[in-house]
Amino acid sequence: GAGVSQSPSNKVTEKGKDVELRCDPISGHTALYWYRQSLGQGLEFLIYFQGNSAPDKSGLPSDRFSAERTGGSVSTLTIQRTQQEDSAVYLCASSLIAGGRTEGDTQYFGPGTRLTVL
Amino acid sequence: QQQVKQSPQSLIVQKGGIPIINCAYENTAFDYFPWYQQFPGKGPALLIAIRPDVSEKKEGRFTISFNKSAKQFSLHIMDSQPGDSATYFCASLRNYGQNFVFGPGTRLSVLP
Numbered sequence: 001g002a003g004v005s006q007s008p009s010n011k012v013t014e015k016g017k018d019v020e021l022r023c024d025p026i027s028g029h030t031a032l033y034w035y036r037q038s039l040g041q042g043l044e045f046l047i048y049f050q051g052n053s054a055p056d057k058s059g060l061p062s063d064r065f066s067a068e069r070t071g072g073s074v075s076t077l078t079i080q081r082t083q084q085e086d087s088a089v090y091l092c093a094s095s096l097i098a099g100g101r102t103e104g105d106t107q108y109f110g111p112g113t114r115l116t117v118l
Numbered sequence: 119q120q121q122v123k124q125s126p127q128s129l130i131v132q133k134g135g136i137p138i139i140n141c142a143y144e145n146t147a148f149d150y151f152p153w154y155q156q157f158p159g160k161g162p163a164l165l166i167a168i169r170p171d172v173s174e175k176k177e178g179r180f181t182i183s184f185n186k187s188a189k190q191f192s193l194h195i196m197d198s199q200p201g202d203s204a205t206y207f208c209a210s211l212r213n214y215g216q217n218f219v220f221g222p223g224t225r226l227s228v229l230p
Binding site for chain 2: 004035041042043044045091093106107108109110111112
């Protein structure tokens with residue numbers, strides 16, 4: 001079956017503009033995660049959804065970042081008034097259930113959206 | 119206490135060598151330790167994972183060694199191949215949360 005898909009694959013925007021990044025998780029996966037990966041760096045957790053609710057928003061770096069998930073499926077990460085330091089690859093992952101401790105909770109990652117803020 | 123330290127930053131080995139990547143954590147609340155493999159332009163993929171109730175786990179050519187008292191764990195790749203060339207991330211999961219804390223990654227190059 002299809003894996004996690006993300007769109008767009010690349011996004012170039014000007015400083016101050018808003019951007020929306022989309023994630024389509026694997027069908028039936030209830031948990032969805034957003035991460036940010038800066039060049040040569042590890043993954044930085046942003047937010048996690050269980051169904052449509054977000055029990056953990058602790059990783060969102062500022063109030064310019066928000067995310068929503070509708071219908072327990074597609075999620076959108078919105079960055080308002082983009083800054084150059086927002087440039088990174090934004091990765092989405094989904095898992096069958098939350099927790100990540102068993103094979104059934106394995107997080108499957110999408111290919112990411114590379115965001116460049118000029 | 120949320121950090122996971124990973125070393126080395128990069129590693130070059132000859133084909134057939136045994137690269138070893140080390141990670142250390144501080145938060146004793148972590149109770150699940152996966153390793154991810156990432157190829158350029160792709161998202162990370164789960165490689166192997168371990169819980170602190172065992173000291174070693176082996177899957178194919180990949181082995182995790184875990185030292186709970188030292189709060190360290192490492193990935194060993196036996197008989198490494200050029201196709202293993204990738205970036206490897208260790209991660210840790212808190213037992214009361216769902217978000218992973220990732221190490222900064224190790225870029226492995228296996229020379230033919």
